[in-house]
Amino acid sequence: MRFTPRTERPRARRSFLSTCAAALFLAAATAAHSAAAASQRFEGPLAEAVAAGKSVVAVVEVAGGPRALSAPGQAGTPGRWSVPVWTRDVSTGGVLLRTRAQFVVMGGGDWGSVVTGQLVRATGNLRPPVPGTEEAAILTASSGPGQATAVPILEGSAKELREQFVAASSFLGPDPRGLLPGMVTGDTTALDEGLATAMKGVGMTHLTAVSGANCSLVLGALLLACRGLRLPRLPAAALAGAGLWLFVLLVGPDASVLRAALMGAIAVVSLAGGRSGRGLSFLCLAVIGLLLMDPGLGSSFGFLLSVLATLGIIVLGRRIINWMPGFVPRWAAAAVAVPLSAQLLCGPVIVILQPQFSTYSLLANVIASPLVAPVTLLGTAAVPLVVLVPWAATALIAVAGTFSAGVAAVARFTSQLPGASLPWPEGIHGLLTMLFLSVLTYGTVWACARPRQAGGLVMSCHRSLVSLIEALEDRAVPALRRWGFRQSSGMMWKMARQPGPGLERGAGRGRLGYSTKLSGRNPRWPLRRSEQPVPRHPMRPPGGT
Template identity: 40%
Template sequence: MSGGGPRKRPGSRRAVPPSGAGAGPDEGPSEADPLWQGDLRLLPSAVVAWAAAAWAIRVDATDATGAGLVAVAVAVVLASWVILRRRSGRRRAVIPVQALAPAATLALVLLAAGGSLVRAESGPVGDAVTSGSSFTAVLRISGEPRSLGPGAFGGGDRILLDAEVIGGVLQGTEFVAETPVAVLAGDAWSEVAMGDTVTVLGSAEPPDRVGRARALFLPATEPVIEQAEGWLASTDALRSAFRDHSRHDDRDGGLLPGMALGDRTGLDPDLEENMKTTGLTHLTAVSGANCSYVIAFAFLGLRLVRCPRFPAAVGAVLALVGFVLLVRPEPSVLRAAVMGAIGVAAVLSGRGKVSLTLLLLSIIVLLAFDPWLSLSFAFMLSVAATLGLVTAGPLVVASLSAVLPQFVAQVLAIPLTAQLFCTPILVVLQPSLPVYSLPANILASPVVPAITLLGMLAVLALIAAPVLVQPLVGTAQLGTRWVANTADMLAAAPAASLPWIAGPPGVIVSFLSCALVLTLIVYRERLVAQVAARRGALAVAPSPPGTRTPPPGRVAGVDPRRRRRLVIGLVLLPGVLTGSIILVRAHLPPAHAWFMTVCDVGQGDGLVISSAPGHALVVDAGPDPDAMDGCLDRLGVEVLDALVITHLHDDHYGGVEGALRGRTVSALYYSTGEAVLPPELTEAAEAAGAEPRLLDEDTSLVVPPLVVDVLWPPAGPADGEENNASAVLRVSVPTPERTLTVLLTGDLEEEAAARMLRAEPSLATDGVDILKVAHHGAQNGGTELIGAVQPDLALISLGRDNDYGHPHATIIEALDRAGIATARTDQLGSFTLEFTAGTLEVRELP
């Protein structure tokens, strides 16, 4: 053989020279830098898939399918163009080739979504929603029941679960369907399990938001349950047995079934709240991490017994399938399984390029399979966390390793990267920052794999070796107690949760802040070096012979084209996530879903009833202008359709200047037993361009869509007692489900209240839903009105630690005896009322 050197085989890779042997900094991307190996060719397709799915679920099946057929035609034209150019030998057209995959993805997702919508719209459930007709439904339960707890309105516990109407009888005609619905039922449904078939009479209402459910089903009779069979019955028996064993030690707050099987039915509410505060709530449900552990343990276990790589991979996948069946194949679990498999693929392959490709591909596949995932917070969080770990995670580890030991850097990098990528989404769910989320996850994460493994071994022991179950469960609970104690300890620490900006501005600010923090971490050394160089404090050594010095701002060893693609990708995909967040925000109950707010104005009244976004009826303004102005600002109220001052005591009119500050007022009303208006009221009204008008029972107060009846005072001369001159308003508030009645009583005292009841007998016969207790709960307000109108909720507006003894014990005792829920500003501060799914909810105003 001549030539003296080894012959290079066709297609072989170029030999990599040893360190220092001519490997210059511009040779190409470093193998040690996985981020720069990210293959972003599927990124446009993933973005298109997400946008298409989010659009498709907002239209009907015909529109989605029609758009899909147009996309098919576009994809066919592009494919034909590419093929013809190749056959003709002409240079390949770049734009058609790059547009072909997104066009094909668009067609796939739209046609798949159209098929899903056809199935969802089959049957007459939509007609029943429109007509309001009751019908007998055969439901197949598709999710575990979720307790809404006892509502302040409607009484009893509420159960919400996902189901599918598969048949029934409407107006004497049998039908079949595949219509997904949300079922809102009483606690008799708490024993219903996934896979059960339920026959029940009920009615359907429109859903309160865009989502998978096409209707809200309200049962009117007790359910007739046919229990599931097959694998669902078998896995349900295993889950039940596991729960029973875990109850032997409840010091972990019922956390083990949630962490091991995604079963949160027994989770202690206080612990659940503490885990939300500390950013550990993802541990209470099955996530991608759980699926990763199952795959990894199965794969490594098979490899330890010398199983070949491919059969070991097949065994790991089968183990994952069994795990998914055990924890229930709900959409969120399927999403976690796919995302978890991607994380393991990154570890097993050792190539970030493959992992990123799998992530983008899984987005496309999952959105085609279930387009409603495009508006799912769980899906967004999973994508964001996985994107961070696959792309930025290695760079964060490398950067932290420069100042910390490698193991410590790896432990810190995983929760830190996931937190930075997920925070812009989390602030939508809860506009606050969990201050101790990072240390909480660092403390909890070491025991999570062991808990998952022990939980799975305990499930296997239930089948094969029952005697081992309790020792395995007990050992796992050592870990769950550690997690529970971590959550309880850090949730009790000072400033555990800080308020954040609500709405899209909060999302955008958090996104930019997290991007800045990530940039500072990853490029810390480079930034420090550049600053030092500019100050003349950095001596730059000459480049070795034969190497090129990168231009300023370039990174040695990184292809500029790869860097540009990376930057575009890291901005574009999170941008799509941010856009989806804002789109979801638009389809959640909007900020004005509150229909009433009681402002904390100190010792006084300040009540706001929403009439439209940014518009409200305001009744009284409290004693403090700034407090009233601040409350209306937080509510976004810019127009007062009417301002009513119930009577002329300072704790009701003193803040009127704040209520009118920077706002438009359409009408200003007052009631009084006095002859002269106070100067504060007249000056504020003059500045706002409003003329105060006297109010009595003959006044027609128009604030559409609200219906406002003035019940008191009677027309004619006032009797001189200012409290008893208080205007009493009955406000009918329309909601999507039904009209609520609110009775606002000012400072009306007992004797005047009795006269009003005699003059307005409908108050006692019809009752009201909500009562604003008169005179801040003072004893002279009496209890007759409370007993007569029998509200479901009583509101008391008063100052903390006031000198008047409000509320008086007799008022509170009367409310308690009648079983009336109470909401007080001295305990809650400002709070809002929302009526959702038949339940009246009281929420503190952020």
Template identity: 40%
Template sequence: MKRLLLLAVSALFLGWFSVTVQTPNHLAKTWAPKEYSGPFGFIRQAFLENLSGPTSDSSALLAGLAIGDTSKLSELAQDNMKVVSLTHLTAVSGANCAIVIGLVYVVLGRLALSRMIKTLISISALVFYVLLVGPEPSVLRAATMAGVVMLGHLLGRRGGATQGLALCVIALLIADPWLATNYGFLLSVLATLGILELAPAMAVRLSARMPKWLALLLAVSISAQLACLPVLLQLQAGLSTYSIPANLLSEPLVAPITVLGIGACLISPIAPWVSSFLSWIASLGTWCILAIAKYLAEAPVATVDWPSGIYGVIGGVLVLILVVAWMRSRNRQVRKVSALSISLLVAAIIGGCSSQQFQASSWPPKDWSVVSCDVGQGDATVIKSQGLIAVIDVGRKPGPIRKCLDRLRVVKIDLLVLTHFDLDHVGGLDGALESRVIGTAIITSYQDERPAAGITWRKLSKAAVETIEAGAGLSGTFGDFKWQVLSPHLGAAEAEDSNDGSVTMLFANSQLVFLGLADLGERGQMRLASESSIWLGDGFGEVPVVVKVAHHGSRDQYPELYEQLRPQVSLFSVGEGNEYGHPTDRSLAMVRNAGSSIFRTDKQGSIAIVATSEGLRAYVSGRG
């Protein structure tokens, strides 16, 4: 009972802590593997330079499993692994330390050495590995606990594993209190505690219904994820539906991959070609893991909705307590009540969140014309006409735009417009390019010296049939739409910054008019209004107008432009809980005063606009 109380209180506290303390308003100390070199940085560098594999992501994942370096792993691969709860594979932890110690003991087992010498050599090897991979919180936790266990073994004192975990946590927090603000440390501690306290009892019960090896694998995976649930809910939207099969299929590959990866790393400064050969062999395994992650991440209903915030934490802790009571209680009646309570609680929570999921399953409508994709704090708009597709901006990360385009069944982008080179508009380009053909690309003619501009240019030069710099007056046809660039003028001499030089475009047909204002600020909107005789004339008559509100609904707006347009629908592409306060009350009031209906991706998810003979209809996917 005491252990059950310890597990529940720990999970509740750490879950509450992650909700209330780890916010943008609180300082948190982070650790980035790619910034670490340490005394053995030359070994890391040689290993990374000699990595090879079937794909760039497979070799990059090998570096993650062997030394915790994910700097070369693409965001698409990371997103897939996150969806199916496989990101823990790239966090060097107890499994890596166990492999290192196991390899050392295998070598030392053939030598006639005393227990003290063997233990000291093992601890030295562990210290070397920590210095090689870097002081990542999960590494510190695992290495300290392993050191405590080995020291206890040397002294002939065998304490409980849970006590060893508690001791190492106390020691680490005394040494570095900032670890308490690190998600990796919280998850590492909870996962270990769950495995120690829940997995043995669960394995015994499961082994009555399946082979022992499978029962043990399931018990370890389920126990770790249950214990981490209160914190995981703050890092991802909902529960991963396929996390257990993903881990069951991947875990058998981890040990051989890690052994080969560590071997390749150690030998890389001496024999680079051997390191490349070993890493290529090991990358075959990581390629399989990535294929598993991609297949399951793209499967239907990859996540199940769950409440966020403190209510989600409380629900997760209640489930954890009931599962522990179900598995560990010797009272048959208690086990029955716990099992029934788990079923009712999970059904109530998921059932209460399922309306959005059912709504999302029927989205998008068949005859949509304009879609504002939910890509978080960024922009991504898709326009369809007579089977042709135009995409305006791609958001910050590849995952959300890829998911949106997949749901819209987009296989070819006939017109790709990147309004400017801010990362929340071009950062997700890989997600749009993946498995898709690109026709014409239009980019701003504003001269941007930032790295994102050069990277975007290079990607488009390989993917697009042609790339054109936008200038006011540039026009064309797209299905039954006529489009034209309204700003900036070619060369963007009038632009004060990249936002002021972002591309604004007008799409018009007989059923609707769409105006994308990108991140154009008040000055740019004033210029646009002063030139309205060119593109607006006497107005659009009875044709309804849809506006993508500029700059996610910031305060930097020119209300007179919106008064001129009188849009029926205003789309706000904005991230939930963003730190900028977008959309502002001023911009919301502005479009309301213009007589517009408001739709927001942070509240309603992706938004599809359908043009009918009776006017415009909006269909939202819902959040999650």
């Protein structure tokens, strides 16, 4: 046990108080910002217009790439698109509202060509958003985007790169042709409907879109490349940060990508300053920064799942890896620990969104995890080469497509196994049940990896339980005396003071003994009349009447 000198105690107290003060200040700032954003969403003229479903004419800024809304069984170009936007001006009923609120525009084919950062004019009807999302309203567009401003250069170039990458992947098979662009750039327009259903059934949907894992892989590859070139610390951090920013610009500012990008930026800054930190500190700083910039992320299930997955990997992943026996390779232990730790924390939230249990989700993710890194790194390297060196990009796409075909094969195989998707209770009951299952799974993994420690914990709990029973038994007599159960004849007093005929206190310390040797000695109290044996008549047979 480490002894803390008296001179360090005031310093530790000041550090604790300053940390608490900073945390309370950030919490108050986030709460104030959230209150202001909530007042826009649930109160005022805009909320009334959304509740009434009024027609509006709005000037909006595109906040992300369009997402296809394909109907079941539909093939070819999608007919409708979903576009996240930020409002500039909203005109309804002759009233002009200058407000900045987040909408989702659902429109026809023309909305699939808008680019992030572009200002467009939208007309349509408002309706309430889906519960649990961060949008203030859904705008059902009655026409295409009008009076569009010039497309920003960087965003337009990123859109062209994504389209050229999809076109360059057209020579692949049906499954990798649609899955590879989704795993690299987040473009799932060419993804087969059957494959999408299979990946959803086995809990592999996070692979069909760019997430925080992709940002971590790209940032790690850039840092390793800079280290291999023996660059100084500051230039290496600058190049890695620039590469991460270009990757985020390429795939679009989704919640998980923003969170991972901010974590990576904080890590790069600490690296440039010569200080290293822990992943949990980076995650906390990223979450605080994103919530201060956009409090609506606090109600986003996608952002919550992303944070929980990262928290599980940071807190539980390393422990599970350390539990593995020495003969298990490090990469194999990480391949099991990373999806397991993420699933343990995300499972209770997933069953709220989708009340079903993916039986083979862990198995599918463990098998597919070694294939994700080659797809991400080779595919990302092929994106700029599509324009610069097309033949090299084709070679990289062919290799990455082979790995993505393996991911698709894993999803299709595991989704066809018996009992792949089982029903699960909905609501709070399903959440608590899945939480209990997660805790039980974590304990089972620990017990299997550390059987000796598990046995010691069981014996310790047994000794504690026996000590508790003895303590309660020793206190029973004064408790009965205090509660007034003492009888004048002393019969009840003897019953409370002395154990029954079948229990022996002298069986040994730490355990209770049970004795069945009742013959040869009288019980300590007489039997009641109803409990005394009935004498049998000597002339009657046994069981006779």
